[in-house]
Amino acid sequence: MPPSPPLDWATETLLADERAGLLRRLRRREGGSGPRCVVDGRAVVVFSSNDYLGLSVHPTVREAASRAALELGVGATGSRHLSGGHGAIADLEETLAGFLGAATATVAPSGYAANVAILEALGGPDATVLSDAGNHASLIDGCRASRSRVAVYRHLDSVDLEARLARAEGRPIIVTDSVFSTDGAAADLIALDRLARRHDAWLIVDEAHALGTTGPGGRGLAAELGVAGDHVVRIVTFSKALGAAGAAICGAEPVRRLLLQRGRALIFSTAPPHPTVAAARAALGVLMAEPELVLRLHRRARLLRLRVGERALPGAHPSSPIVAVLSGDPVRTMELDRALWERGYLVQGLRPPTVEPGTSRLRLVASAAHSEAEIDGVAAALTELLSP
Ligand SMILES: Cc1ncc(COP(=O)(O)O)c(C=O)c1O
CATH class of the missing domain: 3.90.1150.10 (Aspartate Aminotransferase, domain 1)
Structure with a gap:
């Protein structure tokens, strides 16, 4: 076989990973x-x-997904900005916002896209994102995509966060998982909220592993701790406790408008398929009813x-x-x-x-x-x- 430097690089890279386990x-x-x-x-x-709740195989959820496929088809046919702005997505957003007591909810194709989009929407070269060292990869990638300055604070350490906030340049944005997926630890959202208010910062909370598991009726950690306000943005995913796929970003009205304006991961991605939207809506219904x-x-x-x-x-x-x-x-x-x-x-x-x-x-x-x-x-x- 002729030498292939690109392939040699790929093989070497994989071998190095294999050697390291x-x-x-x-x-x-x-x-x-x-x-x-x-x-x-x-x-x-x-x-x-x-x-977490076994909803991926719940009869009501399965039936809703099947019915949506039969009645509407499968693919959403485009981004919501093009041909994919289906009413079922708007209905899901309204129900979710009501359930979570949020002013607005904006659906995204995945939790990954939601996290990238919210940081693109709120961040920028004039902002500093303060990010917990244990945050999910999608938040880390969102920080990069947002072109903000990034300051990583020690995992769960609000004292370190405070010190970094004091030195932060530009608009501060605090971002954290609420319940961390690798050990189940919870962020001290009360301390983070206090710091956010003191420093006029946004507080972005990824509730991927808290929706359906934590807080009153499964409403998440922010709801459990009473952390709320126009500066608070919550991301919930439909891919975990709701047993479906997709996510939503919940926050004040201007947050939604900025997402639709600047959230590239939302704007340039196809809206979730009809069966997925129907499954998420049905699973939310089961969570509310049971x-x-x-x-x-x-x-x-x-x-x-x-x-x-x-x-x-x-x-x-x-x-x-x-x-x-x-x-x-x-x-x-x-x-x-x-x-x-x-x-x-x-x-x-x-x-x-x-x-x-x-x-x-x-x-x-x-x-x-x-x-x-x-x-x-x-x-x-x-x-x-x-x-x-
Ligand atoms: C904390 C956290 N945020 C976001 C995501 C991404 O969600 P999705 O799988 O819906 O893209 C995950 C999934 O692994 C996660 O654990």
């Missing part, structure tokens, strides 16, 4: 989206899903945390279904991930860059759809593997 491989999953399925040919119970689902999730989350015991990383929000077990080394983490799969449990190992170097971990996620026996089972398998 950081190579990512996709698994093949068969069966539906519920917690019991087949992965790489083995029947497993899934403990790595974001479908708040006991959230309580069931809390019971399962408590049981998982109890069974994993002192191996669980401390500091998670009490209602978070995420239980992290530190393993440190990426190679060891993926050995444990594989050993759990061999025992019939899909538990995702997290390695850099998802988490900081030296903090690789197993991330177990409880769902309202798990049985108590399944939770006992995964905890027993983990205990066996971690026992000396």
Whole structure:
């Protein structure tokens, strides 16, 4: 074969990642989206899903998605600025804004796009974004796309944030996950809000892992803590507890108008497909009609945390279904991930860059759809593997 420098570079890069234990491989999953399925040919119970309430397979949600496909078709046919401004999206926004007590909600094709779009809309070269070191990759990429100055403050450290705010140039924007996806820890939104008010800053809160799991009726962490105001923007995703896909950015009227004006990730992307919009609307309806689902999730989350015991990383929000077990080394983490799969449990190992170097971990996620026996089972398998 003739030499191919581009291909040599690709092969070398992948080999380096493999040597460091950081190579990512996709698994093949068969069966539906519920917690019991087949992965790489083995029947497993899934403990790595974001479908916290089991709504991805809820009959009402499935039926709504099917009906939308039959009645309206599938693709939205374009960005909402072109041909994709369907009424069902506007209805979903209105219902969501009412549920969350927000002035407006603006739907985005994904949580990733929502986070990039809000930072594009509010940021700019005249702004400094103050970003928690543990923030989700989509917020990090949003900071870059916004062309703002960026100051990263220590994870969950409002004292460090305050010091950086004091030095920040231009318009300050504080951005944080509300419940962090890698360990279930909650941001101190009350302290962040106090600082935002003192420094006339925006406060952007990504509630991806809090909608449906945290706060009154699953309304999220800001609702639980009473953090609200024109300067507060909340991002909620339909891809986690609502079991669908897409997201919404919730905030004051000018925030929506700026998003439609400057949020490139929204403006230049096709609107979500009809079945997805219908599924998100139906799942929201189930959440509003059956708040006991959230309580069931809390019971399962408590049981998982109890069974994993002192191996669980401390500091998670009490209602978070995420239980992290530190393993440190990426190679060891993926050995444990594989050993759990061999025992019939899909538990995702997290390695850099998802988490900081030296903090690789197993991330177990409880769902309202798990049985108590399944939770006992995964905890027993983990205990066996971690026992000396
Ligand atoms: C905290 C957080 N924000 C945003 C996203 C992106 O959401 P989506 O998967 O809907 O693009 C995720 C998903 O992994 C997330 O964990």
